[in-house]
Amino acid sequence: MADTSNPSPQPVSFAAIVVAAGKGLRAGGERPKQFCEWRGKPLIRHSVETLADAGSNPILVVLASDTQDLAERALAGIEGVKFVQGGRTRQQSVANGLEALREQAPQTVLIHDAARPDLPQSVIDRLLGALSAHSGAIPVLPVVDSLAIAQEDGTMGGKAEREVLRRVQTPQAFRYAEILSAHKNWAGEPDAGDDAQVLAQKGGAIALVQGDERLKKVTFAEDFVTAQQAQFRIGQGFDVHRLIEGEELWLCGVQIPHDKGLSGHSDADVALHAITDAVLGGIGDGDIGTHFPPSDPQWRGARSAQFLEHAVKLADEAGYALGNIDLTIICEAPKIGPHRSSMREAVSAMTGLSTDAISIKATTTERLGFTGRGEGIAAQAIVSLSAIRP
Ligand code: CTP
Numbered sequence: 356m357a358d359t360s361n362p363s364p365q366p367v368s369f370a371a372i373v374v375a376a377g378k379g380l381r382a383g384g385e386r387p388k389q390f391c392e393w394r395g396k397p398l399i400r401h402s403v404e405t406l407a408d409a410g411s412n413p414i415l416v417v418l419a420s421d422t423q424d425l426a427e428r429a430l431a432g433i434e435g436v437k438f439v440q441g442g443r444t445r446q447q448s449v450a451n452g453l454e455a456l457r458e459q460a461p462q463t464v465l466i467h468d469a470a471r472p473d474l475p476q477s478v479i480d481r482l483l484g485a486l487s488a489h490s491g492a493i494p495v496l497p498v499v500d501s502l503a504i505a506q507e508d509g510t511m512g513g514k515a516e517r518e519v520l521r522r523v524q525t526p527q528a529f530r531y532a533e534i535l536s537a538h539k540n541w542a543g544e545p546d547a548g549d550d551a552q553v554l555a556q557k558g559g560a561i562a563l564v565q566g567d568e569r570l571k572k573v574t575f576a577e578d579f580v581t582a583q584q585a586q587f588r589i590g591q592g593f594d595v596h597r598l599i600e601g602e603e604l605w606l607c608g609v610q611i612p613h614d615k616g617l618s619g620h621s622d623a624d625v626a627l628h629a630i631t632d633a634v635l636g637g638i639g640d641g642d643i644g645t646h647f648p649p650s651d652p653q654w655r656g657a658r659s660a661q662f663l664e665h666a667v668k669l670a671d672e673a674g675y676a677l678g679n680i681d682l683t684i685i686c687e688a689p690k691i692g693p694h695r696s697s698m699r700e701a702v703s704a705m706t707g708l709s710t711d712a713i714s715i716k717a718t719t720t721e722r723l724g725f726t727g728r729g730e731g732i733a734a735q736a737i738v739s740l741s742a743i744r745p
């Protein structure tokens with residue numbers, strides 16, 4: 356039977372300009388913020404992917420001349436992306452982007468800050484919808500706090516009416532010919548706050564559509580940390596070693612007097628092995644055997660402290676810091692209580708955590724099973740990790 360259902364509506368075709376020629380001075384960092392990792396990929400890639408998925412073609416990415424390599428890597432494989440040389444101010448960068456679209460002369464253009472990675476499709480839909488009756492459309496949010504006008508001497512000079520004020524975001528949508536001419540003839544401040552101000556000066560009617568808190572501009576180094584805190588991780592580890600006569604007993608890097616000790620390839624510190632595996636688990640980087648294979652003679656009798664220290668270093672390289680450790684040692688004997696404090700000190704020295712972030716607990720298994728019969732000691736650990744840098 357023929358398909359008689361309505362064809363899906365044709366998506367509106369539009370071009371996009373993503374300005375990314377800033378230096379990101381307030382965020383600091385080794386490279387401009389738009390090329391730093393943010394929630395698993397380069398900051399700029401987030402909004403450029405969304406614009407590509409929304410049907411934008413082309414997507415002109417406006418760049419400082421020395422960042423072409425960074426941009427090519429950050430945006431590899433996204434269709435429709437083209438690069439344009441930026442200007443000294445944001446306004447000049449946008450003007451360059453608009454100039455570069457002259458030949459294609461699209462009907463509609465969206466202008467967006469690369470520094471606003473989280474771009475909801477719903478905002479794009481509202482902007483394009485409002486453009487049919489206006490020269491421009493911008494996403495705005497209400498001001499929720501009351502406002503004060505600051506005087507130069509640091510005292511309050513009066514209050515502003517928040518009811519008529521709005522916070523302005525990007526992307527901003529325009530009819531191409533009108534915004535091109537407004538930017539070309541811009542004679543205001545060298546750095547216009549945003550493109551709507553440029554058009555407003557020419558008298559264009561600009562619709563205010565509902566913005567979205569997710570469009571927040573990443574500006575300061577803390578903004579990266581806040582984003583990464585969502586990337587909180589946990590890892591768990593478990594280990595068992597056999598108790599035999601004639602061996603030393605090491606737990607958490609502390610030698611404990613006992614009539615038996617743990618047997619194993621290294622010093623068999625079952626507690627440190629559990630913590631090490633928890634750290635490796637948290638960063639998804641194999642386990643203790645992957646990094647220190649028992650078949651490798653160099654680890655015979657090795658101090659397990661170096662395994663944990665290495666795991667902490669790997670976590671740091673992966674961008675994570677330990678938050679806390681919770682360890683349970685499972686054995687009938689020896690008693691752990693008298694050694695707890697020196698064990699916490701030792702683990703603190705290996706990990707850099709303060710002792711109050713290191714919990715060492717012990718339990719028996721009521722004489723049941725291999726631990727109950729004193730044949731071995733088991734240990735299990737959980738660690739938390741959080742991202743430490745952009
Ligand atoms: N931008 C640009 N060209 C400039 C200045 C800024 O394309 N000459 C872009 C930035 O890359 C950013 C957006 O405009 O995507 C908003 O600017 P802002 O958040 O101020 O970024 P930076 O100027 O890079 O940061 P800072 O002001 O802290 O140096």
Ligand code: MG
Binds near residue numbers: 377
């Ligand atoms: Mg700036």
